[in-house]
Amino acid sequence: MATIQVVRSEWTKIRSVASTVWTLSLAVVVTLALGMLISALSKHEYDTMSADRRLDFDPTYISFAGMSLGQLAMIVFGVLVVSNEYSTGMIRTSLAAVPQRGTFLFSKIAVATGLALAVGLATSFVTFFLGQAMLGSYGADLGDPGVLRAVIGGGLYMTLIAVFSMGVATMLRSPMLSLGILMPFFFLISNILGNVPATRKVGRYLPDQAGSRIMQVVTPVDDSTPYGPWGGLAIMVAWVAAALAGGWLLLRRRDA
Template identity: 45%
Template sequence: MDMSTNAVLRSEWIKIRSVRSVAYSLLAVFAVTLAVTVLATATVGQAEAGNADYEPLFSAFYALNFGQIAAISFGATAISSEFVNGALRISLTAVPRRGLLYAAKVSVIGALALAVGLITSFATFLVGQMFMGEYAIGLGDTGALRATLGGGVYLALIALFAAGLTTLLRSAVAVLSTLIPFLLIVSFVVGDVAGDVAQYLPDQAGQLVLHQNTDGDLGPWTGLTVTAAWAALALVAGWSSLRTRDA
């Protein structure tokens, strides 16, 4: 008899909680982002605020560039554990319906990433502003609450994007070694070369929600929608691979 949906969801939650590398990568989303926030704002925050091109809202979320690496690691490792030592065959024995198994896994990953992402985003903004003195802004400032909520959603979408790619490639190492350099280096190079086209890349589109004002064709929420489309495309590709390939 197939397991119920609730039972499968509980099973996936137990898996994530019990695999240390997965749990630690999720905690790292919060820990790394907050640590970089404190370090950056406490040392150079007010000095940077004096620059002519300083954008207080976007700068408040500078550390999300590092938190997204942990989010990628979480999404990738949470999926890749199924492709180690025949774990997927065991999972499919318990849950023969591949669609249910995949949907439950993705749902748990997304829910956890969103919860931690929102906590991280709010903590990053509020703690960081404690070090900004006269340059501090609050959640009531224009765009601040939207950016704080959007930052949490962005981290969750990046984690799901990584999860879908890992299902497709069946390797966390392949995803981490490709996606992290892309987000940290290639995306900015493409931006310098291709101009407006770069705004449709998953990271640059999603991070528009962190800006007080945006240039180009995309707004804050439409940019986040583009990132969601990238994540959905990766998840669908992952599902296609899981559905058709042998365990």
């Protein structure tokens, strides 16, 4: 089967499964709603902030506060894109139709990544503008230094979270096992390692903590992170590449 036909087939699979559509929709809604709420609360609290806190005030990054929960839906989307076929047994039919497993995986990842990128970028721009509207006079403009990079970076961050989840799901094949590992990893282990002084230097190299740097415009005064926004994104890309490579190797070597 030609690659273009495989890509079309994967697109049909994704858009015909209600769960993947709903998870992307949820990612948008949660990110926008929470971003607006946190932005509105930050505006209300600004006048009572200390001088040190005002130096660290980053209106662009504040508007992306909803991504902490929005990425949850992107993780689910990434897992379902891959593992749905394993849970239903359709993977045997798919691999019989496309015996070139590299082509099969590349097509699936490419289609899902393109969809996640479109949704991620749209969500990032909308949540930025809504967040700045909530912040009012304390907000930032898209033309301010570093802001456009951060807004585009927000879309890239959401996309990479989804692709990383696809790689992990390809390795594990089970939706429950994949989510059972990814959810605690991002929402528990990463936060603990990033906030405990003894492990903070390790935590900053985890994919979510490193990748989120791309959305920051203002560097906190006491920040000692040894890399900048693009360096953090590069670290996240390395994690994603490792997950995809692991998924590809295991897909090649084992039975469906």
